[in-house]
Amino acid sequence: MNSVINNPLWPEFSAQLKALFGDRFSTKQAVLEHHGQDESPYPMLAPDGVVFVHSNEEVATVLKLCHQYAIPVIAFGAGSSLEGHLLPIHGGICVDLSGMNQILEVSPNDFLVTVQAGVKRKQLNQEIKDLGLFFSVDPGADATLGGMCATRASGTNAVRYGTMRENVLALTVVMASGQIIQVGSRARKSSAGYDLARLFVGSEGTLGIITEITLKVYPLPEAVSAATCHFPSVHEAVTAVIAIIQYGIPIARVELVDEVAIAAINRYDKLSLKEVPTLFFEFHGSPLGVKEQAEIAQQICQEHQGDGFEWSSNPEDRSRLWQARHNAYFACLQMQAGCRILNTDICVPISKLAQCIDTTRDFLKQSHLKSAILGHVGDGNFHALILIDPHIPEDMREAERLNGLIVQEGLKAGGTCTGEHGVGMHKIQFMNQEHGEGAVELMRMIKCALDPKNILNPGKILPGHS
């Protein structure tokens, strides 16, 4: 059942939202459809209404009403989730937080900022750049920080600076009942009770709606250098990364882009990069430090048949290089007209990474679908971007089959089915296997305790908890 408009209470409920929010409560088809699709291959599924909120109190008002009428409610930021997180599979209301886009406080001396959930990551970085600060977490999309919290996002800097798990200090959260609470504090560490902030980070809107976030930010490094290096095979590239990590180099970023994705980038960005498996590096530190890091990395790469190691501390070169890496997803989308991407996301202990990528490439080679591999290899995380024609059901089935095989490899290696994209609807099928039924039951107990009417993004994360 994908709609609540046949619920006999809907007219009364929606009239109250209309009275409270006026034009900021919308049931226009175009608005509904815009809020019924993310970057996953799932077909559009529109909510029954969208409320554009401006404050914690307005979110609380919506949740109180939803709680009273037992209407599902889903938070919406930039719509850039990848696993169907925001699809209203039981109908209900979408709370659009994009208007809550104020940076509430920047405290450069404490390296922290407080933002509303609708602030996007590029907006934040633009705002704090002149203070010599940056925010490190950089998923591909220009997502909202609320969404990034909710999916426990990471990106290319996680190997050095951590994911949203490590970079959230405090949150304002609206509970299912409409109660507004604060969790965490401005202290960088605390032993004062249960770690509620970490509980909400990664909860995908199923335990509460995050409305404000206090984040760690970092001083812009004194010096930055970037490098690329070519490898005869993905296997050699990955083993070079493992050796660099094991050497203890405090590398800021290290990304693998396979030959297919390099070719796509060349076409998309009109570049002429050598079309072989390539590592993209970034080093942060003092001028001496980054030089030293790059030299050691170069030496290790050469020991693993890497060649053409080029490094640059020129900001324009670096920016061009990393822009190319950041465009890889969109470049791959252009490989096939009208395609969509099913993006796998396993993360494994680094000693198992080369083997997992090798096996993944074997699976992919045997398929008729086009695909490329990108990897946050310093974390043991990589993505197979599998291209499908959304109008051909067989494509989707084949992509799902490949995803299933790849996830099994990840779990066999002691890893996770999702390093950074989240569970949404798509990874629910792997939760029992990854965590065991006992741990999943524990998650379910927490969900029931915090959201007894199951109104918060129902049908996500938890198997058998529709």
Place this chain on the structure above:
Amino acid sequence: MNSVINNPLWPEFSAQLKALFGDRFSTKQAVLEHHGQDESPYPMLAPDGVVFVHSNEEVATVLKLCHQYAIPVIAFGAGSSLEGHLLPIHGGICVDLSGMNQILEVSPNDFLVTVQAGVKRKQLNQEIKDLGLFFSVDPGADATLGGMCATRASGTNAVRYGTMRENVLALTVVMASGQIIQVGSRARKSSAGYDLARLFVGSEGTLGIITEITLKVYPLPEAVSAATCHFPSVHEAVTAVIAIIQYGIPIARVELVDEVAIAAINRYDKLSLKEVPTLFFEFHGSPLGVKEQAEIAQQICQEHQGDGFEWSSNPEDRSRLWQARHNAYFACLQMQAGCRILNTDICVPISKLAQCIDTTRDFLKQSHLKSAILGHVGDGNFHALILIDPHIPEDMREAERLNGLIVQEGLKAGGTCTGEHGVGMHKIQFMNQEHGEGAVELMRMIKCALDPKNILNPGKILPGHS
């Protein structure tokens, strides 16, 4: 009510434990008393029985019985907690995990180890040293890793390497019902559902008993240098640290020891350190890197009236220096015969640290009790060690009054009442103020969901939840 032996079911319950565990279930007075005291100033309070367990399954057996008979149960590691965590205020059984002291796996290529909860941190470091690895979290005591997990411990390395929050990858936990579950995975990051590992880290034995832990370890740095620097005042020392952190130096450790503690260390260690406020530094990196870090730190210290900056990369010098710092607590205990220490633990945003320490010193100066200040100042965390005669009730009242004043300063500054020691019994009084009643109620909902009979370390962490 501090005992369950008048519970009509006790004879039946204890007979079952005896039958199952034989001599490993003890009700001998000496054994009970040993398990009824931690390093806090609270008087001894003995449990009704102690079970020495050897496996996850034995812990599960004990918990199933406790659950069936509704008998409180408290986990015990090294007994080094500081806030009365392990006192059986409602009587019950102590589960002594010190026999579960096996290092189950060392995976140097993945920088992770798996240990049983009774393994102590020095034992772990001894074991992995020859592999070129170390485990970073170092509270003063040689605590068990299970206890360190349960209190979300940190120590002198947290400024660079994080606390137990950042260093736990996975746990085996026995739930109140006796069910054994695994939480987390060997992947360094994951977005696969609720962060149950973080929920148990810092839960002080109130949500489950941690029996196995997978931890991050780090490569021993290629080079290490250590330094000390003297300051005319604590204020100048703290402002120097703030400037060093803000400069972005990836400092590994920076500790403040005030003039009182330096004097105590001199007596205890037969040293002749200059008796002024002193910073202890440690730098990790490449040989060039640590030299560069030390030079910048020296320059910043000089700008803040620091003098006598001495640095050394000689391992013996470093070890002597840090041994002195690590002995500071015990040195302070020797300042007054038969005394005990009430140890405050606030942690604040670093921009508020100098002011909080200044105010704290004003409070302490006006008291008749002796005291000293030690600080993990890079994290914004410091301890006032307040000496009390446990036989003089007025001393305890005065120390509590001071602690209350200091906590109020910490909370006013947006910080926490406890940076690393935990809540136990002692900080419960501050929980509502620090978190707000809504967040505390949420903690209580989680506690009720996971431990409906309230058998797991009852009366700790949560106000009004005896």
